[in-house]
Amino acid sequence: MKIYKSINEFNTLKSNLPALTLVPTMGNLHMGHISLIEAAKKVNNPIISTIYINKLQFNDKNDYLKYPKTIDADIELLDKHGCDFLLIPDDSILENILTIKAPDKSKKLCGINRPGHFDGVLTIVNKLFDIVNPHSVVFGKKDYQQLILIKDFIKKNKSNINVISAETQRDVNGLALSSRNNLLLKEEKLIASKLYEVLVSINKNKNILTPRLLDKKIEYLNSVGFKVDYLTACDTNTLEESFEISNKDILIAIAATIGNIRLIDNMTLSKL
């Protein structure tokens, strides 16, 4: 794997590169990220990953400072799984950066308690698209709202880029893989898998999908130690609240905190 340690270094060489598939990350990589690399392999381009901890998308400065840095292990993992290029941008990436204002659907779900987060995400991915000029990009469905906002942004502004959506990876208990899982105590990790249990149970009961069903699940999760931020049924595209499962697929999205760790997950229920 060829590593570029600055944007300048990458810029001087990029004219010689073929069409690329981009997998942007913030490092601290795990098998969830590797599944993005595997999804990237389905398009027959060399794969470039980026590692950049984007301070623009953190609402909490401490969260940013605490973000785990595991660059040596990250490089080893990417290399082992067949990533061809790695760009590790320096902070010059933020110089004269064009700020992207995310549209209103960024204010729903995670946007309610993380104002500005998706502006930060779109701002940095737009800059990465400009630097790398990818043929295709890969994002995971676990960050569903991020995926939808990026898809919309690309459709409107960079319609030549092909977006690949990668399935959520889970541990044996169903917990969606996330860098944040490393911060959970052993017993918290077991409780954390109840998020998935709840999504599965809502899916089984989708013929009675009502606010009351979701309220009962929130009560349950709070009783086992979570503080639920939201558990919502919504349109898979607009993210507007919707229970109309007889007409269309519905997204169930959840965010909840255990200890101090905020976890998210989601499931798309197919229409009745």
Ligand code: PAF
């Ligand atoms: O999903 C992530 O890891 C980040 O939000 C991304 C897309 C790399 C932008 O910083």
